[in-house]
Amino acid sequence: AQSVTQPDIHITVSEGASLELRCNYSYGATPYLFWYVQSPGQGLQLLLKYFSGDTLVQGIKGFEAEFKRSQSSFNLRKPSVHWSDAAEYFCAVGARFEDDMRFGAGTRLTVKP
């Protein structure tokens, strides 16, 4: 069965600094990979997704993620963080037809002024 690991529970960065959130997955076939963001008291919003093709995926709000099959990773990046990016970020892996999405435990991002 697939699984997702987000090694960092909490990350703090200064506004304007770059950001990288780590995600490692375990899956027997080509995974479908997602990053979701959850702002306080809100639902989940999709930032970006990878199915196939170009391994560098662009998402909303200036985020991007890179799929590295050799490392089983799908790390999320942003060159310059804004205070409004403070939220919980979830990596998820899914499969076609017969299975559901599995989420990581989440990484809480705090942005310092």
Place this chain on the structure above:
Amino acid sequence: DTAVSQTPKYLVTQMGNDKSIKCEQNLGHDTMYWYKQDSKKFLKIMFSYNNKELIINETVPNRFSPKSPDKAHLNLHINSLELGDSAVYFCASSLWTDTNTEAFFGQGTRLTVV
């Protein structure tokens, strides 16, 4: 315009009560889910329905019973509520195709059992 809507948004109830959470999607999706998010923000799949049929039923107490009257609705009924059931419950839907799969989430229902 709401894509996936859950009601109620907040639910406070006493132990032992029976309650339901409703979910509706207007996206034409054929698969719907219930997730539980605990106090540590960990999201765990509970149930998955495809075309009104149960396809995933994780290790969830049988006090939890999903009901899907049609493809657009997936309700969650909980019997004999316990303190440990307090969490945020998210409904989601998706359309499984050859080239695209993405789940859309509702805003969540915060259940507090007192």
